[in-house]
Amino acid sequence: MTIRRATTADAPGIARVHVETWRSTYQGLVPDDYLAGLSIPARQEFWDKLIRQQPPREHLFVAEDPSGKIVGMISGGRNRSELPYDGEVKAIYVLKENQGQALGRRLFQASVNQLADDGFRSFMVWVLEQNPACGFYTHQGGRAVGEADENIGGKTLKELAFAWDDLQRLTTAKRIYHITDQALWRKALGQGIYEHPSLKQEGFIHASERSQLLGVANRYFQKVKDLLVLELDASRLQAPLRFENTTGGTELFPHIYGPIHPDAVLLVHTLEALCPDRN
Template identity: 45%
Template sequence: MKIRRAVPEDAASIARVHVDSWRTTYKGIVSEDYLNKLSYRKRQEMWEGAIPKGHVFVAESPDGRVVGFASGGKERTGKFPLYDGEMYALYILEDYQGSGTGKKLVYQLAGDLKKAGLHAMLTLVVENNRARYFYEALGGEKIGSDEVEIGRNSMVELSYGWKDLQRIL
Protein backbone atom coordinates (compact mmCIF):
# COMPACT_ATOMS: atom_id res chain seq x y z
CA MET A 1 0.00 0.00 0.00
CA LYS A 2 1.44 3.34 -1.04
CA ILE A 3 0.78 6.38 1.17
CA ARG A 4 1.33 9.79 -0.41
CA ARG A 5 0.32 13.42 -0.07
CA ALA A 6 -2.95 14.14 -1.86
CA VAL A 7 -2.96 16.36 -4.95
CA PRO A 8 -5.97 18.30 -6.31
CA GLU A 9 -6.59 15.62 -8.93
CA ASP A 10 -7.37 13.18 -6.08
CA ALA A 11 -10.51 15.08 -5.01
CA ALA A 12 -12.97 12.85 -6.90
CA SER A 13 -11.33 9.65 -5.62
CA ILE A 14 -11.25 10.94 -2.04
CA ALA A 15 -14.93 11.92 -2.36
CA ARG A 16 -15.78 8.40 -3.52
CA VAL A 17 -13.95 6.85 -0.55
CA HIS A 18 -15.53 9.37 1.81
CA VAL A 19 -19.12 8.68 0.72
CA ASP A 20 -18.73 4.92 0.28
CA SER A 21 -17.03 4.59 3.68
CA TRP A 22 -19.77 6.56 5.39
CA ARG A 23 -22.38 4.30 3.82
CA THR A 24 -20.74 1.13 5.13
CA THR A 25 -19.39 2.44 8.45
CA TYR A 26 -22.51 4.26 9.56
CA LYS A 27 -25.10 1.77 8.27
CA GLY A 28 -27.41 1.08 11.22
CA ILE A 29 -25.99 4.06 13.14
CA VAL A 30 -27.14 6.97 10.97
CA SER A 31 -30.46 7.00 9.11
CA GLU A 32 -30.47 5.29 5.73
CA ASP A 33 -32.11 8.39 4.24
CA TYR A 34 -29.17 10.55 5.35
CA LEU A 35 -26.61 8.07 3.96
CA ASN A 36 -28.44 7.82 0.64
CA LYS A 37 -28.39 11.60 0.25
CA LEU A 38 -24.59 11.87 0.58
CA SER A 39 -23.26 13.39 -2.62
CA TYR A 40 -20.04 12.54 -4.42
CA ARG A 41 -20.16 15.92 -6.14
CA LYS A 42 -20.49 17.90 -2.88
CA ARG A 43 -17.71 15.92 -1.23
CA GLN A 44 -15.50 16.43 -4.28
CA GLU A 45 -16.02 20.18 -4.08
CA MET A 46 -15.17 20.08 -0.38
CA TRP A 47 -11.95 18.16 -1.05
CA GLU A 48 -10.98 20.42 -3.94
CA GLY A 49 -10.90 23.23 -1.37
CA ALA A 50 -9.23 21.21 1.41
CA ILE A 51 -6.39 19.48 -0.45
CA PRO A 52 -4.42 22.65 -1.29
CA LYS A 53 -4.45 23.63 2.40
CA GLY A 54 -2.30 20.57 3.15
CA HIS A 55 -2.24 17.67 5.61
CA VAL A 56 -4.26 15.34 3.36
CA PHE A 57 -2.86 11.91 2.51
CA VAL A 58 -4.18 9.07 0.39
CA ALA A 59 -3.59 5.33 0.39
CA GLU A 60 -3.24 3.76 -3.05
CA SER A 61 -3.75 0.09 -3.80
CA PRO A 62 -1.10 -1.64 -5.93
CA ASP A 63 -3.18 -0.85 -9.04
CA GLY A 64 -3.10 2.89 -8.22
CA ARG A 65 -6.65 3.22 -6.90
CA VAL A 66 -7.27 5.51 -3.90
CA VAL A 67 -8.72 3.25 -1.19
CA GLY A 68 -8.34 5.46 1.88
CA PHE A 69 -7.39 8.91 3.12
CA ALA A 70 -6.57 10.92 6.21
CA SER A 71 -6.67 14.65 6.81
CA GLY A 72 -5.83 16.91 9.70
CA GLY A 73 -4.51 20.21 10.91
CA LYS A 74 -4.92 22.52 13.87
CA GLU A 75 -7.46 21.56 16.51
CA ARG A 76 -10.74 23.29 15.62
CA THR A 77 -12.88 23.48 18.77
CA GLY A 78 -10.60 25.10 21.34
CA LYS A 79 -12.08 22.76 23.97
CA PHE A 80 -8.86 20.84 24.49
CA PRO A 81 -5.96 23.21 25.20
CA LEU A 82 -3.45 20.37 25.58
CA TYR A 83 -4.12 19.21 22.01
CA ASP A 84 -3.00 21.57 19.25
CA GLY A 85 -3.54 19.16 16.33
CA GLU A 86 -6.53 17.23 15.07
CA MET A 87 -7.13 14.33 12.72
CA TYR A 88 -10.23 15.56 10.91
CA ALA A 89 -10.93 12.43 8.90
CA LEU A 90 -9.70 8.89 8.42
CA TYR A 91 -11.67 6.73 6.00
CA ILE A 92 -10.79 3.48 4.28
CA LEU A 93 -12.92 1.43 1.92
CA GLU A 94 -14.40 -1.56 3.74
CA ASP A 95 -12.43 -4.13 1.71
CA TYR A 96 -9.15 -2.55 2.85
CA GLN A 97 -9.98 -2.12 6.54
CA GLY A 98 -7.89 -4.26 8.86
CA SER A 99 -4.96 -4.32 6.42
CA GLY A 100 -2.73 -1.81 8.24
CA THR A 101 -3.69 0.99 5.88
CA GLY A 102 -5.26 3.06 8.65
CA LYS A 103 -2.13 2.87 10.79
CA LYS A 104 0.04 3.95 7.87
CA LEU A 105 -2.22 6.93 7.17
CA VAL A 106 -2.28 7.97 10.84
CA TYR A 107 1.52 7.70 11.09
CA GLN A 108 1.96 9.81 7.95
CA LEU A 109 -0.49 12.45 9.16
CA ALA A 110 1.01 12.57 12.66
CA GLY A 111 4.50 12.99 11.21
CA ASP A 112 3.31 15.80 8.97
CA LEU A 113 1.55 17.59 11.82
CA LYS A 114 4.72 17.27 13.93
CA LYS A 115 6.79 18.78 11.11
CA ALA A 116 4.28 21.65 11.03
CA GLY A 117 5.07 22.37 14.69
CA LEU A 118 2.13 20.64 16.35
CA HIS A 119 2.78 18.43 19.38
CA ALA A 120 -0.44 16.61 20.25
CA MET A 121 -3.46 15.38 18.33
CA LEU A 122 -7.08 14.46 18.92
CA THR A 123 -9.80 12.96 16.80
CA LEU A 124 -13.57 12.68 17.11
CA VAL A 125 -15.49 9.46 16.58
CA VAL A 126 -19.13 8.50 17.02
CA GLU A 127 -19.42 6.18 20.01
CA ASN A 128 -21.14 3.42 18.00
CA ASN A 129 -18.43 3.48 15.31
CA ARG A 130 -16.11 0.50 15.78
CA ALA A 131 -13.19 2.72 14.68
CA ARG A 132 -13.01 3.90 18.28
CA TYR A 133 -11.28 0.60 19.11
CA PHE A 134 -8.71 1.30 16.39
CA TYR A 135 -7.90 4.65 18.05
CA GLU A 136 -7.63 2.96 21.44
CA ALA A 137 -5.26 0.35 19.99
CA LEU A 138 -3.10 3.21 18.65
CA GLY A 139 -2.82 4.58 22.19
CA GLY A 140 -5.53 7.21 21.97
CA GLU A 141 -7.05 8.10 25.32
CA LYS A 142 -10.69 9.09 25.70
CA ILE A 143 -10.56 12.78 26.66
CA GLY A 144 -14.17 13.87 26.26
CA SER A 145 -17.59 13.32 24.80
CA ASP A 146 -20.34 15.44 23.32
CA GLU A 147 -23.89 15.00 22.10
CA VAL A 148 -24.15 15.50 18.31
CA GLU A 149 -26.88 15.20 15.73
CA ILE A 150 -26.28 13.53 12.37
CA GLY A 151 -29.20 13.17 10.01
CA ARG A 152 -31.77 13.83 12.76
CA ASN A 153 -30.17 11.12 14.89
CA SER A 154 -28.78 12.16 18.27
CA MET A 155 -25.63 10.32 19.28
CA VAL A 156 -22.52 10.55 21.43
CA GLU A 157 -19.26 11.67 19.82
CA LEU A 158 -16.11 10.68 21.68
CA SER A 159 -12.84 12.60 21.63
CA TYR A 160 -9.63 10.57 21.64
CA GLY A 161 -6.28 12.21 22.15
CA TRP A 162 -2.57 11.59 21.93
CA LYS A 163 -0.62 13.98 24.19
CA ASP A 164 2.60 13.49 22.25
CA LEU A 165 2.71 12.93 18.48
CA GLN A 166 6.11 11.30 18.92
CA ARG A 167 4.43 8.41 20.73
CA ILE A 168 2.35 7.65 17.63
CA LEU A 169 5.41 7.71 15.41
Protein backbone atom coordinates in the same frame (compact mmCIF):
# COMPACT_ATOMS: atom_id res chain seq x y z
CA MET B 1 -0.28 0.39 -1.40
CA THR B 2 1.21 3.87 -1.72
CA ILE B 3 0.60 6.55 0.92
CA ARG B 4 1.21 10.02 -0.55
CA ARG B 5 0.10 13.62 -0.36
CA ALA B 6 -3.20 14.29 -2.14
CA THR B 7 -3.48 16.41 -5.29
CA THR B 8 -6.56 17.96 -6.90
CA ALA B 9 -6.69 15.01 -9.31
CA ASP B 10 -7.48 12.81 -6.30
CA ALA B 11 -10.67 14.68 -5.35
CA PRO B 12 -13.04 12.25 -7.19
CA GLY B 13 -11.43 9.22 -5.56
CA ILE B 14 -11.41 10.82 -2.10
CA ALA B 15 -15.09 11.72 -2.48
CA ARG B 16 -15.96 8.15 -3.43
CA VAL B 17 -14.05 6.76 -0.44
CA HIS B 18 -15.75 9.31 1.83
CA VAL B 19 -19.28 8.41 0.73
CA GLU B 20 -18.81 4.64 0.44
CA THR B 21 -17.10 4.42 3.84
CA TRP B 22 -19.87 6.36 5.54
CA ARG B 23 -22.49 4.09 3.99
CA SER B 24 -20.72 0.87 4.99
CA THR B 25 -19.64 1.99 8.48
CA TYR B 26 -22.74 3.84 9.66
CA GLN B 27 -25.52 1.71 8.18
CA GLY B 28 -28.09 1.20 10.92
CA LEU B 29 -26.57 3.97 13.03
CA VAL B 30 -27.05 7.06 10.86
CA PRO B 31 -30.54 7.54 9.29
CA ASP B 32 -30.87 5.69 5.97
CA ASP B 33 -32.16 8.73 4.09
CA TYR B 34 -29.12 10.74 5.19
CA LEU B 35 -26.73 8.05 3.91
CA ALA B 36 -28.70 7.69 0.67
CA GLY B 37 -28.51 11.44 0.16
CA LEU B 38 -24.72 11.62 0.39
CA SER B 39 -23.48 12.99 -2.92
CA ILE B 40 -20.15 12.04 -4.46
CA PRO B 41 -20.15 15.18 -6.70
CA ALA B 42 -20.79 17.39 -3.67
CA ARG B 43 -18.03 15.68 -1.69
CA GLN B 44 -15.73 15.99 -4.69
CA GLU B 45 -16.31 19.73 -4.79
CA PHE B 46 -15.62 19.94 -1.05
CA TRP B 47 -12.32 18.00 -1.22
CA ASP B 48 -11.16 19.76 -4.39
CA LYS B 49 -11.64 23.15 -2.71
CA LEU B 50 -9.90 21.96 0.46
CA ILE B 51 -6.85 20.73 -1.48
CA ARG B 52 -6.60 23.93 -3.53
CA GLN B 53 -6.94 26.22 -0.50
CA GLN B 54 -5.17 24.12 2.13
CA PRO B 55 -3.32 26.43 4.54
CA PRO B 56 0.09 25.73 6.08
CA ARG B 57 0.28 23.03 8.77
CA GLU B 58 -2.70 21.17 7.30
CA HIS B 59 -2.32 17.92 5.37
CA LEU B 60 -4.30 15.40 3.34
CA PHE B 61 -2.86 12.01 2.39
CA VAL B 62 -4.31 9.24 0.26
CA ALA B 63 -3.76 5.48 0.04
CA GLU B 64 -3.49 4.37 -3.58
CA ASP B 65 -3.51 0.76 -4.79
CA PRO B 66 -1.21 -0.48 -7.60
CA SER B 67 -3.86 0.30 -10.24
CA GLY B 68 -3.99 3.95 -9.14
CA LYS B 69 -7.33 3.67 -7.32
CA ILE B 70 -7.77 5.74 -4.16
CA VAL B 71 -8.80 3.33 -1.38
CA GLY B 72 -8.20 5.44 1.75
CA MET B 73 -7.45 8.94 3.01
CA ILE B 74 -6.55 10.91 6.13
CA SER B 75 -6.51 14.62 6.95
CA GLY B 76 -5.06 16.52 9.88
CA GLY B 77 -3.79 19.84 11.16
CA ARG B 78 -4.80 22.41 13.77
CA ASN B 79 -7.27 21.37 16.45
CA ARG B 80 -10.73 22.79 15.72
CA SER B 81 -12.14 22.30 19.23
CA GLU B 82 -11.60 24.01 22.58
CA LEU B 83 -9.97 20.93 24.12
CA PRO B 84 -6.33 21.59 25.14
CA TYR B 85 -4.57 19.77 22.29
CA ASP B 86 -2.93 21.69 19.48
CA GLY B 87 -3.22 19.13 16.67
CA GLU B 88 -6.03 16.97 15.30
CA VAL B 89 -6.51 14.00 13.01
CA LYS B 90 -9.70 15.22 11.36
CA ALA B 91 -10.85 12.42 9.07
CA ILE B 92 -9.68 8.92 8.21
CA TYR B 93 -11.49 6.60 5.79
CA VAL B 94 -10.56 3.23 4.27
CA LEU B 95 -12.85 1.36 1.88
CA LYS B 96 -14.47 -1.68 3.49
CA GLU B 97 -12.85 -4.10 1.05
CA ASN B 98 -9.40 -2.71 1.88
CA GLN B 99 -9.72 -2.84 5.65
CA GLY B 100 -7.64 -5.39 7.51
CA GLN B 101 -4.55 -4.57 5.42
CA ALA B 102 -2.88 -2.23 7.95
CA LEU B 103 -3.82 0.76 5.80
CA GLY B 104 -5.48 2.53 8.73
CA ARG B 105 -2.33 2.16 10.80
CA ARG B 106 -0.12 3.38 7.95
CA LEU B 107 -2.33 6.39 7.25
CA PHE B 108 -2.53 7.22 10.96
CA GLN B 109 1.27 7.03 11.35
CA ALA B 110 1.81 9.22 8.29
CA SER B 111 -0.56 11.83 9.72
CA VAL B 112 1.07 11.72 13.16
CA ASN B 113 4.52 12.12 11.62
CA GLN B 114 3.33 15.12 9.64
CA LEU B 115 1.77 16.70 12.72
CA ALA B 116 5.12 16.34 14.48
CA ASP B 117 7.00 17.78 11.50
CA ASP B 118 4.61 20.75 11.53
CA GLY B 119 5.44 21.51 15.16
CA PHE B 120 2.40 20.11 16.97
CA ARG B 121 3.06 18.64 20.42
CA SER B 122 -0.22 16.86 21.16
CA PHE B 123 -3.28 15.87 19.17
CA MET B 124 -6.76 14.42 19.31
CA VAL B 125 -9.45 12.85 17.15
CA TRP B 126 -13.27 12.82 17.29
CA VAL B 127 -15.08 9.56 16.51
CA LEU B 128 -18.68 8.41 16.83
CA GLU B 129 -19.11 6.31 19.97
CA GLN B 130 -20.39 3.27 18.05
CA ASN B 131 -17.68 3.40 15.40
CA PRO B 132 -15.48 0.27 15.57
CA ALA B 133 -12.48 2.59 15.13
CA CYS B 134 -12.70 3.47 18.84
CA GLY B 135 -10.79 0.26 19.55
CA PHE B 136 -8.13 1.23 17.02
CA TYR B 137 -7.48 4.55 18.76
CA THR B 138 -7.22 3.01 22.22
CA HIS B 139 -4.82 0.42 20.78
CA GLN B 140 -2.71 3.30 19.46
CA GLY B 141 -2.50 4.75 22.97
CA GLY B 142 -5.31 7.29 22.81
CA ARG B 143 -7.38 7.98 25.91
CA ALA B 144 -10.95 9.24 26.04
CA VAL B 145 -10.94 12.88 27.14
CA GLY B 146 -14.38 14.18 26.25
CA GLU B 147 -17.65 13.70 24.47
CA ALA B 148 -20.13 15.77 22.49
CA ASP B 149 -23.50 15.38 20.80
CA GLU B 150 -23.61 15.51 17.01
CA ASN B 151 -26.82 15.86 15.01
CA ILE B 152 -26.63 13.80 11.83
CA GLY B 153 -29.69 13.59 9.63
CA GLY B 154 -31.97 14.61 12.49
CA LYS B 155 -30.59 11.99 14.88
CA THR B 156 -28.44 12.90 17.89
CA LEU B 157 -25.33 10.74 18.16
CA LYS B 158 -22.53 10.81 20.70
CA GLU B 159 -18.97 11.54 19.64
CA LEU B 160 -15.96 10.65 21.76
CA ALA B 161 -12.69 12.55 21.82
CA PHE B 162 -9.46 10.53 22.06
CA ALA B 163 -6.21 12.35 22.75
CA TRP B 164 -2.46 11.87 22.93
CA ASP B 165 -0.62 14.24 25.28
CA ASP B 166 2.85 13.58 23.87
CA LEU B 167 2.85 13.34 20.10
CA GLN B 168 6.59 12.72 19.97
CA ARG B 169 6.17 9.34 21.66
CA LEU B 170 4.43 8.11 18.51
CA THR B 171 7.14 9.42 16.18
CA THR B 172 10.21 7.81 17.71
CA ALA B 173 10.69 5.54 14.69
CA LYS B 174 13.85 6.30 12.73
CA ARG B 175 12.90 7.70 9.32
CA ILE B 176 15.21 7.39 6.33
CA TYR B 177 14.72 8.38 2.69
CA HIS B 178 15.40 6.74 -0.67
CA ILE B 179 15.26 8.52 -4.05
CA THR B 180 13.83 6.51 -6.92
CA ASP B 181 12.02 6.96 -10.21
CA GLN B 182 8.42 6.43 -11.23
CA ALA B 183 9.11 3.26 -13.25
CA LEU B 184 10.92 1.45 -10.45
CA TRP B 185 8.17 2.31 -7.96
CA ARG B 186 5.42 1.16 -10.34
CA LYS B 187 7.30 -2.12 -10.81
CA ALA B 188 7.53 -2.54 -7.04
CA LEU B 189 3.80 -1.98 -6.65
CA GLY B 190 3.14 -4.74 -9.16
CA GLN B 191 5.57 -7.17 -7.55
CA GLY B 192 4.86 -6.34 -3.91
CA ILE B 193 8.55 -5.70 -3.17
CA TYR B 194 11.01 -2.92 -4.04
CA GLU B 195 14.47 -3.72 -5.41
CA HIS B 196 16.82 -1.06 -6.74
CA PRO B 197 19.50 -2.05 -9.31
CA SER B 198 22.17 -1.09 -6.75
CA LEU B 199 21.12 -4.11 -4.69
CA LYS B 200 22.64 -6.43 -7.31
CA GLN B 201 25.44 -4.08 -8.28
CA GLU B 202 26.65 -3.04 -4.82
CA GLY B 203 24.81 -5.35 -2.43
CA PHE B 204 22.64 -2.64 -0.84
CA ILE B 205 20.08 0.10 -1.54
CA HIS B 206 21.26 3.66 -0.93
CA ALA B 207 19.29 5.86 1.46
CA SER B 208 19.71 9.15 3.31
CA GLU B 209 18.74 10.82 6.53
CA ARG B 210 16.53 13.89 6.17
CA SER B 211 19.46 16.27 6.63
CA GLN B 212 21.40 14.49 3.86
CA LEU B 213 18.63 14.37 1.28
CA LEU B 214 19.24 17.72 -0.45
CA GLY B 215 22.96 17.05 -0.78
CA VAL B 216 22.34 13.61 -2.30
CA ALA B 217 19.77 15.07 -4.70
CA ASN B 218 22.19 17.78 -5.84
CA ARG B 219 25.13 15.39 -6.25
CA TYR B 220 23.45 12.54 -8.07
CA PHE B 221 20.14 13.75 -9.48
CA GLN B 222 20.82 17.21 -10.92
CA LYS B 223 18.03 18.33 -13.23
CA VAL B 224 16.47 14.84 -13.28
CA LYS B 225 12.69 15.26 -13.23
CA ASP B 226 9.75 13.22 -11.93
CA LEU B 227 11.69 11.54 -9.14
CA LEU B 228 10.07 10.13 -6.01
CA VAL B 229 11.28 9.86 -2.43
CA LEU B 230 10.27 6.86 -0.32
CA GLU B 231 10.01 7.84 3.35
CA LEU B 232 10.86 4.65 5.25
CA ASP B 233 10.31 3.48 8.81
CA ALA B 234 13.69 1.92 9.59
CA SER B 235 12.17 -0.26 12.32
CA ARG B 236 9.97 -1.99 9.74
CA LEU B 237 12.74 -2.88 7.32
CA GLN B 238 13.13 -6.64 7.06
CA ALA B 239 16.63 -6.34 5.60
CA PRO B 240 19.71 -5.29 7.62
CA LEU B 241 20.31 -1.52 7.86
CA ARG B 242 23.83 -0.22 8.29
CA PHE B 243 25.13 3.34 8.61
CA GLU B 244 28.42 3.52 6.77
CA ASN B 245 30.48 5.29 4.12
CA THR B 246 31.70 2.78 1.56
CA THR B 247 33.82 5.35 -0.27
CA GLY B 248 36.00 6.10 2.74
CA GLY B 249 34.48 9.43 3.78
CA THR B 250 33.47 10.40 7.30
CA GLU B 251 29.75 11.05 6.72
CA LEU B 252 27.68 7.93 7.38
CA PHE B 253 24.72 7.05 5.15
CA PRO B 254 22.02 4.42 5.73
CA HIS B 255 22.39 1.38 3.45
CA ILE B 256 19.68 -1.28 3.19
CA TYR B 257 21.10 -4.76 2.55
CA GLY B 258 18.05 -6.31 0.94
CA PRO B 259 14.75 -5.46 -0.74
CA ILE B 260 12.25 -3.03 0.78
CA HIS B 261 8.85 -4.39 1.78
CA PRO B 262 5.98 -1.92 1.14
CA ASP B 263 4.98 -2.07 4.82
CA ALA B 264 8.13 -0.08 5.62
CA VAL B 265 7.13 2.78 3.28
CA LEU B 266 5.41 5.48 5.33
CA LEU B 267 4.92 8.01 2.55
CA VAL B 268 5.81 8.58 -1.09
CA HIS B 269 6.83 12.16 -1.90
CA THR B 270 7.90 13.93 -5.05
CA LEU B 271 11.53 15.00 -4.78
CA GLU B 272 10.49 18.59 -5.53
CA ALA B 273 8.24 18.60 -2.47
CA LEU B 274 11.04 17.65 -0.07
CA CYS B 275 13.89 19.43 -1.88
CA PRO B 276 12.43 22.53 -3.57
CA ASP B 277 15.86 24.19 -3.66
CA ARG B 278 17.76 21.40 -5.38
CA ASN B 279 19.96 22.16 -8.40
